[in-house]
Amino acid sequence: MSIIALGMEGGGDGFTAPDASIFWEPLIGEGATAITRPVFLMVIAGALVAWFLLATTKRRALVPSKGQMMTEGAYGLVRNSIAKDIIGSHEFLRFVPLLFTMFLLILVNNFFGVIPPFNYPTMSRIGFPVALALVIWVVFHVVGMKKHGFVGYWKSLVPSGLPGGMVPAIFILELITDLFTRPVTLGLRLFGNMFAGHILMALFISGGWYMLQAGGILPVAGAVTWAFAIVMTLFEMLVEFLQAYVFTLLSALYIAGAVADSH
Amino acid sequence: MTGNIAILGYGLSAIGPGIGVGLIFAAYINGVARQPEARGMLQPIAFLGMAITEALAIFGIALAFVFKV
Amino acid sequence: MHMLTIPASGGEGEGGFWATAAPIIPHPIEFLFSLVVFAGLFWVVAKKVVPRLEQIYAERTAAIEGGMARAEQAQAEAKAALDSYNAQLQDARGEANRIREDARAQGAQIVAEMRTQAQAEASRIVEAAQRQIEAERQSAVTSLRGEVGRLSTDLASRIVGESLQDEVRQKGIVERFLAELESGDIKPERVGGDV
Numbered sequence: 367m368s369i370i371a372l373g374m375e376g377g378g379d380g381f382t383a384p385d386a387s388i389f390w391e392p393l394i395g396e397g398a399t400a401i402t403r404p405v406f407l408m409v410i411a412g413a414l415v416a417w418f419l420l421a422t423t424k425r426r427a428l429v430p431s432k433g434q435m436m437t438e439g440a441y442g443l444v445r446n447s448i449a450k451d452i453i454g455s456h457e458f459l460r461f462v463p464l465l466f467t468m469f470l471l472i473l474v475n476n477f478f479g480v481i482p483p484f485n486y487p488t489m490s491r492i493g494f495p496v497a498l499a500l501v502i503w504v505v506f507h508v509v510g511m512k513k514h515g516f517v518g519y520w521k522s523l524v525p526s527g528l529p530g531g532m533v534p535a536i537f538i539l540e541l542i543t544d545l546f547t548r549p550v551t552l553g554l555r556l557f558g559n560m561f562a563g564h565i566l567m568a569l570f571i572s573g574g575w576y577m578l579q580a581g582g583i584l585p586v587a588g589a590v591t592w593a594f595a596i597v598m599t600l601f602e603m604l605v606e607f608l609q610a611y612v613f614t615l616l617s618a619l620y621i622a623g624a625v626a627d628s629h
Numbered sequence: 630m631t632g633n634i635a636i637l638g639y640g641l642s643a644i645g646p647g648i649g650v651g652l653i654f655a656a657y658i659n660g661v662a663r664q665p666e667a668r669g670m671l672q673p674i675a676f677l678g679m680a681i682t683e684a685l686a687i688f689g690i691a692l693a694f695v696f697k698v
Numbered sequence: 699m700h701m702l703t704i705p706a707s708g709g710e711g712e713g714g715f716w717a718t719a720a721p722i723i724p725h726p727i728e729f730l731f732s733l734v735v736f737a738g739l740f741w742v743v744a745k746k747v748v749p750r751l752e753q754i755y756a757e758r759t760a761a762i763e764g765g766m767a768r769a770e771q772a773q774a775e776a777k778a779a780l781d782s783y784n785a786q787l788q789d790a791r792g793e794a795n796r797i798r799e800d801a802r803a804q805g806a807q808i809v810a811e812m813r814t815q816a817q818a819e820a821s822r823i824v825e826a827a828q829r830q831i832e833a834e835r836q837s838a839v840t841s842l843r844g845e846v847g848r849l850s851t852d853l854a855s856r857i858v859g860e861s862l863q864d865e866v867r868q869k870g871i872v873e874r875f876l877a878e879l880e881s882g883d884i885k886p887e888r889v890g891g892d893v
Contacts, residue, residue: 386721398725398726399726405728408728411735416738416739419743419747423747423751426757451669463744467739468736470739496724496729498736500733557722616677622673
C-alpha cells in the first residue's frame with residue numbers, strides 16, 4: 367500500500383514515513399467528484415496571476431513600476447529567450463500568450479509548494495500537469511497540420527534523405543515520440559519533480575519532528591534534519607522555477623518542430 | 630523493513646538517463662564554451678535531447694507507481 | 699505545516715480509492731479544473747495582457763528610437779553651433795590680427811612721417827642759421843674791412859703826418875696792404891717798435 371514506506375515498525379508509536387496519501391486532501395465532496403485543496407490552489411493561482419498581470423499592465427508606463435518590471439521581466443523571458451529564439455522571429459508572436467500563460471501558471475503553482483499558507487505544489491497532483499501537457503499536445507499537432515496539411519504533417523515527421531528501408535522504422539519511432547512520449551513525459555516530468563520534492567520535504571520535516579520528540583541524542587539529529595529541510599526548501603525553489611522554465615521551453619520546442627519547414 | 634521492489638526498478642531506470650543527461654549537458658557546455666555565439670543554436674538541441682533521454686527515467690517512475698504491490 | 703497535521707500513514711478506510719490510488723492516476727475534477735483555469739487565464743492573457751505588453755514594447759522601442767533620433771539631432775545642432783563658433787572665433791582672430799597689423803603699419807608710417815618732418819625742420823633750421831651766420835659774417839667782414847681801413851689810415855696819417863685824405867690814394871694803399879697781408883708777405887710788426 368505505501369510506496370516509500372520505510373516505517374520503523376517498533377511498537378505503537380514508531381515513525382511512519384509520509385507516503386502518497388498525504389496528497390489526498392478533499393475539501394468538498396468525496397471520491398472522484400471531490401473538490402480537493404489543490405483545485406482551490408489552482409483557482410487561486412489563476413486568479414492571482416490574472417489579477418497581477420492586469421494590475422501591473424494597466425498603466426502602461428514607459429518607465430515601469432516595480433510590479434510592471436516583474437511582469438515585463440517574465441514576459442521578456444518567455445517572449446524573447448524562449449519563444450523568439452526557438453520558434454523563429456516570424457511566427458512566434460501567436461504562441462506567446464500560450465507559453466506565457468503556461469509559464470506563469472506553472473511557476474505560481476509550483477511556488478505554492480514553499481509558500482507557507484499553501485504548502486502544496488499543485489502540480490504534484492498529476493491531473494494538473496497532464497491537462498496542461500494535453501493542451502500543448504493538441505496545440506502543436508493542430509498547428510502542424512494547419513501548416514503542412516494532414517498528410518503532409520505526418521510525412522514531415524520523417525526527415526528527408528533517408529534510405530528507403532529505414533523510412534517505416536523511423537516513421538513509427540517518430541510517431542510514438544510525437545503521439546505518446548512527448549506529452550506523457552512533458553506532464554510526468556513536472557509531476558514527478560514536484561511530487562518527489564514535496565514528499566522529500568515532508569519526510570525531512572516529519573522525520574525531524576519525530577526525532578526532536580524522541581529521547582536520547584535523537585533531537586540533535588532532528589535539528590540537523592530540519593536544517594537540511596531548509597536547504598531542501600531552497601533547492602526546491604530552484605527546481606520549481608526550473609521545471610516551469612523547462613516545461614515552457616519544451617512546449618516551444620515541440621511547437622517549433624511542428625511549424626518548422628522541415629521536420 | 631517493508632517497501633516496494635518497484636522503487637528499486639525506478640532507481641535502476643534512472644541510471645541510464647542520468648548518465649545520458651549528464652553527457653548531453655557536458656557536450657552543450659563544451660560547445661558553448663568553445664563557441665559562445667552558437668548558444669542559441671545549441672540550446673534547443675540540448676533540451677530536446679534531454680527531454681528524449683529523460684523520458685526513460687520518467688517512464689520508470691510512472692511504472693514504479695503502476696506496478697505497486 | 700499542514701503536512702504534519704495529516705496522519706502520515708495512509709488510512710485505507712477513510713479516503714476510499716482516491717486516498718490510496720497511485721499518484722499517477724489523474725483525478726477528474728483536478729484535470730477539469732486545470733483546463734478551466736488554464737482556459738480562463740489564457741483568455742485574460744491573450745485578450746488583455748499580451749496586447750498591452752506588446753504595446754508597451756512597441757512604445758518603448760519607438761521612444762528609444764525617437765530618443766536616439768533626438769539625441770542625434772541635438773548632437774548635430776551642437777556640432778553646428780561649435781562649427782559656427784569656431785568660424786566666428788577664426789574671423790575674430792583674423793580681424794584682430796588685421797587690426798593689429800594695420801595699427802602697426804599706421805604707427806610705423808606716423809613715425810616715419812614725423813621723422814622726415816623733424817629732419818626737414820631740423821635741416822631748415824640749420825640752413826637758416828648758417829645763412830644768417832654767413833650774412834652776419836659777410837656784414838662783419840664788410841664793416842670790419844671799412845673800419846680797419848679807416849683806422850689804418852687814421853693811424854698812418856697820424857704817424858706819417860701826411861694826409862691821406864685823398865680818396866684814391868687812400869683806397870690804393872689799403873687795398874695793397876690788405877692784399878699783402880692776405881698773401882703773407884707782410885709780417886705783422888709792432889707798430890711802435892721803430893719809434
